[in-house]
Amino acid sequence: xxALRRILLIAYTAxxxxxxxxxxxxxxxxxxxxxxxxxxxxxxFSLQWYAAxxxxxxxxxxxxxxxxxxxxTCVIAxxxxxxxxxxxxxxxxxxxxxxxxxxxxxPTVPVVILGVALLTFEGRIGLSGTLTGxxxxxxxxxxxxxxxxxxxxxxxxxxxxxRAAWNLGATPWATMFGVIVPxxxxxxFAAIFLTAAVSFDEFMIAWFVSGVNETLPVRVLAMLQxxxxxxxxxxxxxxxxxxxxxxxxxxxxxxxxxxxAARRKG
Amino acid sequence: xSEPLPxxxxxxEPARAASSRWANRARxxxxxxxxxxxxxxxxxLVPLCFLIAMTxxxxxxxxxxxxxxxxxxxxxxxxxxxxxxxxxxFWLSALxxxxxxxxxxxxxxxxxxxxxxxxxxxxxxxxVVPFFTSYPVRIYSTQIFFSPQGIINxxxxxLGLGPLQVLNTPTGTVVGYLVLTLPLVVLLQTFALSxxxxxxxxxxxxxxxxxxxxxxxxxxxxxxxxxxxAGTFAFVLAFGDYVAPTYLGGSKPPTLSxxxxxxxxxxxxxxRASVVAATMILTLMMVMLVMIALAYGRRKGRG
Numbered sequence: 001x002x003a004l005r006r007i008l009l010i011a012y013t014a015x016x017x018x019x020x021x022x023x024x025x026x027x028x029x030x031x032x033x034x035x036x037x038x039x040x041x042x043x044x045f046s047l048q049w050y051a052a053x054x055x056x057x058x059x060x061x062x063x064x065x066x067x068x069x070x071x072x073t074c075v076i077a078x079x080x081x082x083x084x085x086x087x088x089x090x091x092x093x094x095x096x097x098x099x100x101x102x103x104x105x106x107p108t109v110p111v112v113i114l115g116v117a118l119l120t121f122e123g124r125i126g127l128s129g130t131l132t133g134x135x136x137x138x139x140x141x142x143x144x145x146x147x148x149x150x151x152x153x154x155x156x157x158x159x160x161x162x163r164a165a166w167n168l169g170a171t172p173w174a175t176m177f178g179v180i181v182p183x184x185x186x187x188x189f190a191a192i193f194l195t196a197a198v199s200f201d202e203f204m205i206a207w208f209v210s211g212v213n214e215t216l217p218v219r220v221l222a223m224l225q226x227x228x229x230x231x232x233x234x235x236x237x238x239x240x241x242x243x244x245x246x247x248x249x250x251x252x253x254x255x256x257x258x259x260x261a262a263r264r265k266g
Numbered sequence: 267x268s269e270p271l272p273x274x275x276x277x278x279e280p281a282r283a284a285s286s287r288w289a290n291r292a293r294x295x296x297x298x299x300x301x302x303x304x305x306x307x308x309x310x311l312v313p314l315c316f317l318i319a320m321t322x323x324x325x326x327x328x329x330x331x332x333x334x335x336x337x338x339x340x341x342x343x344x345x346x347x348x349x350x351x352x353x354x355x356f357w358l359s360a361l362x363x364x365x366x367x368x369x370x371x372x373x374x375x376x377x378x379x380x381x382x383x384x385x386x387x388x389x390x391x392x393x394v395v396p397f398f399t400s401y402p403v404r405i406y407s408t409q410i411f412f413s414p415q416g417i418i419n420x421x422x423x424x425l426g427l428g429p430l431q432v433l434n435t436p437t438g439t440v441v442g443y444l445v446l447t448l449p450l451v452v453l454l455q456t457f458a459l460s461x462x463x464x465x466x467x468x469x470x471x472x473x474x475x476x477x478x479x480x481x482x483x484x485x486x487x488x489x490x491x492x493x494x495x496a497g498t499f500a501f502v503l504a505f506g507d508y509v510a511p512t513y514l515g516g517s518k519p520p521t522l523s524x525x526x527x528x529x530x531x532x533x534x535x536x537x538r539a540s541v542v543a544a545t546m547i548l549t550l551m552m553v554m555l556v557m558i559a560l561a562y563g564r565r566k567g568r569g
Contacts, residue, residue, distance in 0.1 A: 005477075006380055013373040017389075020396055020449050023407035026417075030410070076305075084302035091295060099299075102306045110506020110550070112523040113317070113543045114310075120320055120536055121313035140310045143302065172294040197398045204508060208530065220402050224513055228410070236403035243399050251391055 024240055031233035049234035059235065062219035066200055069131055069215055073138040074196035080139065081146025081191055086180065088147075089154040090162070104144045114141065115208035122209060129211030137205040142198040146191035149254065153187035154180075190253040197246040201239070314547075320540040330536060342541040348525065352545070355521040358436060358511075359504040362443040366451045366500040367493065369444070374455030375481070378462075390456065396449045405442055405509050409433065412441070412514075434516030442510025447500040454499065458492020459485065494561040502550055522546055 031050070035043030053059045084103040088096070106114065118137045119128055127133035157180070165175040181188070203217035210218050216239065223232050324333040342348050377386050396404070411418050412432040419429045432438045462485055470480045486493065504510075508523040517524055522542055529539035 009372055009376040009380055013376040013389075016369065016373045016448070016452065017392070020393070020445075020452075022411070023404040023445060024396065024399060026411070027403055027407045080302040080305055083298040087295075087299045087302070091299070099303055102311060103302050106306070106310050108502065108550075108554075109314070110502070110523070110546065112506050112508050112526055113546060114313075116526055116530055116536070116539055116543050117313035117317040118309070119530065120540070121309075121316045124316075136309050140306060143306070147302075172291055176294075194398070201398060201400045203400075203402055217400060217402060220400070220406075221509075224402060224406055228413070232403065232406050236400060236406065239400045239403060244395055247395050247398050251394065255387075255391075 027233050027236040028240065030230065031237040033230065033233075036230060049230045052231050053234050053238075056231070058214070059216070059219055059231075062214050062216040063238075065131060065210075065213055066216040069134050069138060069206070070196045070199040072135050073142060073199040074192045076135070077139045077142040077195040077199075078146045078188060078191040080143045081148075081195070082150045082184065082188060084143070084147045085150035085154055088151060089157075089159070103147055106140050107144055111141070111202070111204035115205045118205060119208040128209055129213065131213050133209045134206050134213070134215065135199075137209055138199040138202055141202060141205065142195035145198060146195050149191045149194065149250075150184055150187045152254075153184050157183050186253045186256060190250040193246040193250040193253075197243045197250070200246070201243055317540050318544055320537050321544050323537045325535055325537060328534065338537045338541045342538055342545075347520075348542070351520050351522050351525050354436075354519050355505060355523075356549070358439055358443070358521070359501045362440055362447060362504040363497045363501040365440065366444055366447045367455075367497045370448060370451040370455050370496070373452050374459050375485075377452070377456045378459035379467075386456070386460075390453065393449045393453045393456075397453075401446060402509050402513075404445055405513050408442060408445055409513055412438065433514060434518065436515060439511045439515030439521075442514040443500075443504040443507060446507055446510060447503050450503070451496045451500050454492060454496035455489075458489040458496065461492065462488040491561045494557055498554060498557040501553060505550060505553075506546065 029042075032045050032047070033043050034046035034048070080103075084100070088100055093099075114137065118133070118140075122128040122133045122136070127136060162175055162179060165179060166172060170178070201217060203215075203221055206215045207218045207221055214222070216235065220232060220235055220239075223229060223235075320330075321338055322334050322336070324331050324335050324337065377389050381389070410416050412430065413419075414429055423429055432441060466484050466488060467480060470484045475484070506523055508521075508527055511517065511521040511524055512527075515521075520528070522545070526539045526542050526546075529535045529542065533539075
């Protein structure tokens with residue numbers, strides 16, 4: 001009876017995972033399908049949809065824009081996230097909770113609202129319609145993720161180590177680059193990968209702000225409005241490959257941290 | 267500030283050195299502390315405040331003009347289309363939070379208690395992936411699944427069960443919301459259940475408490491905060507989502523996010539879009555406050 005219950009529970013969980021992952025798997029499978037309409041039975045292997053998107057100038061431009069935006073965003077967001085996490089770790093001061101809320105809250109605001117707010121605001125300061133305008137918004141959105149990852153790592157570093165280094169005459173800068181940064185390095189790289197993934201997949205802020213400088217997800221959104229197109233599967237497969245690679249890198253780095261922490265505790 | 271104590275100074279020379287060291291440390295703190303605060307203030311807080319300010323602006327001859335009119339508020343709040351969209355969005359998001367919480371629970375229970383730690387780690391690892399993986403593409407794929415010639419109907423129709431009409435209905439929207447929210451809800455619930463002290467569950471079993479009663483009277487009350495947080499996140503995500511109601515729900519009836527996008531993209535009436543956005547922000551703040559009260563409030567005389 002207990003065994004049956006266990007099997008039922010595991011079967012249910014498998015079904016739920018199937019619901020969650022079916023869209024991802026089918027996109028990849030049908031991106032290689034020769035038929036125009038993605039349906040069963042499978043119409044044979046073909047790379048024609050990949051050929052079609054590589055010959056599409058708007059998609060190429062979108063991909064290049066996305067890579068630029070993600071590349072710049074991940075560096076700035078990781079720096080800001082690291083700084084905020086370090087401030088939280090190192091200092092106590094009046095208004096700290098406000099400081100942390102300001103740094104951490106953006107992901108709880110719906111992106112449609114962030115998008116409108118940034119569009120109206122950036123229109124005033126001449127940033128709307130530029131890649132810089134998109135980067136600014138993506139940094140706002142992804143900094144909290146970087147902050148969370150670095151803060152998790154810093155939780156394992158005894159604050160007395162830094163205090164001891166300062167009291168022994170090391171300058172704060174020497175301690176930062178000799179102790180803190182090396183200790184946080186796995187989390188910093190994880191943050192770079194994760195924030196790049198957040199930016200690479202973000203479509204709502206980019207959709208409002210981008211103007212003619214479409215990123216790839218904005219192009220996808222525009223294509224969704226048209227006919228069923230197997231080219232979306234091909235783009236989707238590429239986009240999935242990029243973001244899943246970034247996430248797996250981030251998780252492997254974090255996994256090594258978590259594993260070490262668990263071993264130390266256990 | 268929990269600054270380390272400076273070394274004791276006896277002469278004026280070391281005192282000067284100490285004061286310059288203090289200045290260095292202040293500069294150092296500002297170097298790390300200021301950039302995140304300035305960036306989020308300039309590009310998060312200010313735009314949101316600007317959005318609120320803009321709800322009082324007016325549009326004359328298709329041009330925005332700073333103003334202090336309540337016309338946008340009265341127009342939107344009295345408009346029937348807004349009220350319908352508001353009720354519809356709220357109701358569908360609440361329904362999604364409920365369905366996602368219920369559907370996720372057995373899976374979270376399984377991951378927390380019925381599989382090996384290695385399997386649990388792998389599954390958690392997998393659940394993080396969709397959250398950072400192109401949502402519009404996943405919605406496109408879901409659209410294909412449910413389309414009239416799609417996979418689901420190819421299977422169901424020969425069995426005499428179809429055709430299933432999901433696209434361009436509220437059901438389609440909810441399916442899309444679930445694609446968005448389920449991974450996160452399963453993840454948060456799994457964390458919540460994993461944190462329930464095992465000793466409580468074992469004690470319940472030893473005292474002859476049945477499985478369902480253990481879930482109902484021991485596990486759910488102990489994991490209450492995490493479960494409520496998971497449901498709240500589902501609501502917040504669904505409430506603000508634009509993609510599912512547009513591409514699976516067919517925009518009819520429109521949700522609040524669709525109203526905003528329409529007002530901005532085609533209507534070009536930013537002040538009215540800002541009013542809709544402001545009502546969404548207020549609603550989400552209220553919902554979060556209520557949920558926090560529920561999560562951390564009185565414990566029904568237990569304990």
